Amino acid sequence: MxxxxxxxxxxxxxxxxxxxxxxxxxxxxxxxxxxxxxxxxxxxxxxxxxxxxxxxxxxxxxxxxxxxxxxxxxxxxxxxxxxxxxxxxxxxxxxxxxxxxVVDRGGIPRTVTEPISEGLTRTWRLGPVHTSADTGFQRVVVADTAHGVTLFCDDERQSTEQTQLTYHEALVWPGALLTRRLDRVLIIGSSEGVASEMAVEAGATHVDHVDIDTECVRICAEHLPYGYTPASLAAAERGDGPVHLTYTDGRQFVLDSDERWDLIIVDLPDERPDEPDAQINRLYEQEFVQACADRVTDGGVVVFQAGSPAVWRDATLKSAWTRFDAVFGATGGRAVYIGCEEHEWAFLAGTPSDPGEPGEVAATRLASMPARPETIDETSLRHRLVAPLSLRRLTG
CATH class of the missing domain: 3.60.90.10 (S-adenosylmethionine decarboxylase)
Structure with a gap:
C-alpha cells in the first residue's frame, strides 16, 4: 500500500x-x-x-x-x-x-487495476479470489467483486455476473437476426461459453467454438456461474452435441478452413494500438476481417467486439468501422453498428450483401425466432443498429 x-x-x-x-x-x-x-x-x-x-x-x-x-x-x-x-x-x-x-506483490491479488485510456485506470476491489493463474497466454483472475463473480484477463475485466447477459445478448442476437439463415455458427474467443450456448438457443444446430487458451476456458467453466459448466464443457470438447470446441489459434483456423458458416462471431480482448506487436492485433487486421467475410454463406454475417463508443476512448471502434466499411462495402454489403446503451461496449456486424435496413430487418425477424433475448426487443433493435454520427461521418 x-x-x-x-x-x-x-x-x-x-x-x-x-x-x-x-x-x-x-x-x-x-x-x-x-x-x-x-x-x-x-x-x-x-x-x-x-x-x-x-x-x-x-x-x-x-x-x-x-x-x-x-x-x-x-x-x-x-x-x-x-x-x-x-x-x-x-x-x-x-x-x-x-x-x-494498492500494489499486489505476489500471492492472491486484492485489487485489479484496469487500464481504461491514456492516463486513466479503474480499480476493482476483490473479495474472495476463486483462482489466479498464468495460462501461458494471459493472466486470468476470477474473483468476487461488486458486480458479482468477475473474470479478468491481463487486468482487463472480461465479464461479470451482473452484466454478462447484457453484453452477450448484444454480441450474439443482432447478428443472429440479420443472417439469412442460422444453422452453422463459428465463434472465436468468448472463453466463457455463453455465446456458444446462446447461439444454440437462437436456433443454430452446429456451433464451432475456437479458443487458443485451453486453461482459461476450463477455469471459466469451473468458476463462473454462467456459460459452460464442467459437464457441458466436456461435451463440447468431445463434440457431443451442437457445440464443438477446438483449442487452437482462431486466426489460423479461419485462414486454413474451406468451410462456410452463416454467422461468425469474434469476441476477443480489445485491440491494442499502443502495442503494435501484440498477437491479439492480428485478429483485428483487415486481412482477417476479409478472411471471415470470405467464409460466410450467402446472406451470412460477421460480428466483432469493437471497443467503446465513448468519445474519449473510441479510437479502436473508429478503426474497426473503417475496416468493416472497406471489406463489406466492396461487395455491395455494409458495416452495421450494434450499440448497447446499458454496457460500455459496441459491436460491428458485416454483411457481404446488403440486407436492407438493419434495424427493421432484425426487429421483424425477432418474432419468428425459437427464443427471445431478455435485454433486447423490437424497439431497441430499431435504434441500436444506427451508428453514431461520428462513425457515419468517417465513411460518408
Missing amino acids: LAELGGIDPERLDDAELLRAALSESLVGAGAQVRQIVTERFSPQGATVVAVLAESHASVHTWPELGGMHVDVFTCGDAADPVAAVHDLARRMGATETSLQ
Whole structure:
C-alpha cells in the first residue's frame, strides 16, 4: 500500500515521537504485529519512521514544508489490513487529503487495476479470489467483486455476473437476426461459453467454438456461474452435441478452413494500438476481417467486439468501422453498428450483401425466432443498429 497524506500541520510532521506513536498504534489497530521501530529526524525539518513487522514492514517520510507525508505499508498474508492502517494514520495525523494506491506483490491479488485510456485506470476491489493463474497466454483472475463473480484477463475485466447477459445478448442476437439463415455458427474467443450456448438457443444446430487458451476456458467453466459448466464443457470438447470446441489459434483456423458458416462471431480482448506487436492485433487486421467475410454463406454475417463508443476512448471502434466499411462495402454489403446503451461496449456486424435496413430487418425477424433475448426487443433493435454520427461521418 502506497499513500500520500496531505493538509497536515507542519509541526506534527516534524515531531518524530508523535509519528512513531501514530504509526505504531495504526498498525497494531489494523492487525499487524510490530517488532521494532526506528525513527530519524532530519535537519532542518522532516522525519522518517520505519517499522519492522512480523508481516513485513511499514514506513513514513514527512515534508513539513509541504504539509505532507508518504506512507508505505507492505504486508504478507491476510492478518493485517494495510488500507485500514493508512486510513487510521491519516485520522491520527489530521490529514485532509488522502491518496492510496494498492500494489499486489505476489500471492492472491486484492485489487485489479484496469487500464481504461491514456492516463486513466479503474480499480476493482476483490473479495474472495476463486483462482489466479498464468495460462501461458494471459493472466486470468476470477474473483468476487461488486458486480458479482468477475473474470479478468491481463487486468482487463472480461465479464461479470451482473452484466454478462447484457453484453452477450448484444454480441450474439443482432447478428443472429440479420443472417439469412442460422444453422452453422463459428465463434472465436468468448472463453466463457455463453455465446456458444446462446447461439444454440437462437436456433443454430452446429456451433464451432475456437479458443487458443485451453486453461482459461476450463477455469471459466469451473468458476463462473454462467456459460459452460464442467459437464457441458466436456461435451463440447468431445463434440457431443451442437457445440464443438477446438483449442487452437482462431486466426489460423479461419485462414486454413474451406468451410462456410452463416454467422461468425469474434469476441476477443480489445485491440491494442499502443502495442503494435501484440498477437491479439492480428485478429483485428483487415486481412482477417476479409478472411471471415470470405467464409460466410450467402446472406451470412460477421460480428466483432469493437471497443467503446465513448468519445474519449473510441479510437479502436473508429478503426474497426473503417475496416468493416472497406471489406463489406466492396461487395455491395455494409458495416452495421450494434450499440448497447446499458454496457460500455459496441459491436460491428458485416454483411457481404446488403440486407436492407438493419434495424427493421432484425426487429421483424425477432418474432419468428425459437427464443427471445431478455435485454433486447423490437424497439431497441430499431435504434441500436444506427451508428453514431461520428462513425457515419468517417465513411460518408
